[in-house]
Amino acid sequence: MIRNAERLCALALVLAFATDPLAAGQQAEPEPDWPNLNAYREANEKLALPAEGEARVVFFGDSITYGWNRAGRALFPGKPYVFRGLKGQTTPQMLIRFRQDVVALRPSVVVILAGTNDIAGNTGPSTLEMIEDNLMSMADLAKANRIRVVLASVLPAADYPWRPGLNPATKIRALNTWIREYAASKGFVYLDYHSALADEAGGLAAGHSSDGVHPNDQGYSIMAPLAEQAIAEALGRTSAVAKTP
Secondary structure (H helix, E strand, O other), X not given: XXXXXXXXXXXXXXXXXXXXXXXXXXXXXXXXXXXXXXXXXXXXXXXXXXXXXXXXXXXXXXXXXXXXXHHHHHHOOOOOEEEEEOOOOOHHHHHHHHHHHOHHHOOOEEEEEOOHHHHHOEOEOOOHHHHHHHHHHHHHHHHHXXXXXXXXXXXXXXXXXXXXXXXXXXXXXXXXXXXXXXXXXXXXXXXXXXXXXXXXXXXXXXXXXXXXXXXXXXXXXXXXXHHHHHHXXXXXXXXXXXXXX
């Protein structure tokens, strides 16, 4: 019995070394950075805190927000706007990086645009309720840190080129209805890109996009003044709150 027990212990040790690279002296493979926390880490470290009286705005989202990195320089000259969009991201990924890519940058306003990649299933099946929960959590984090919230409508899309056949237009409309009503109930600003960009079928109107999902320069030029108006409204609400006795 003792020898059998010794053999079992020895076998367990062999299996442990065979399956545990660290125990065997091998280098472990790095864990994948699922929310892509490293994407803006260096840029965030180099970014100074807002100057006194500066109303910094963080645009936070997916590839459509990433597109402001190019378009924003021309459309928002001299504005203290910071763009933290990542291609393909869904709301659970964005929620994980919200503290480091939004809260830590000390903005006065955050413009949140998210949800279309969830509907596309980029990180697995997602219900509208799941998207809504993540948007609420991001808004809660912002509010807790005295950051004014602008919730943007999801842009229109009749189909996703990388995942065709999902017919997302109806879900996008339903999500936008919820975003608008939720923003109103919480005193947040609702930024309606959808109405300005949609065609009759609920897709991104011809001339505003090259793939039916992502805006081109013309699309961004329509979005820019809408964003400016929403930001001004959010900052105005900040001033009103500050003056309230």
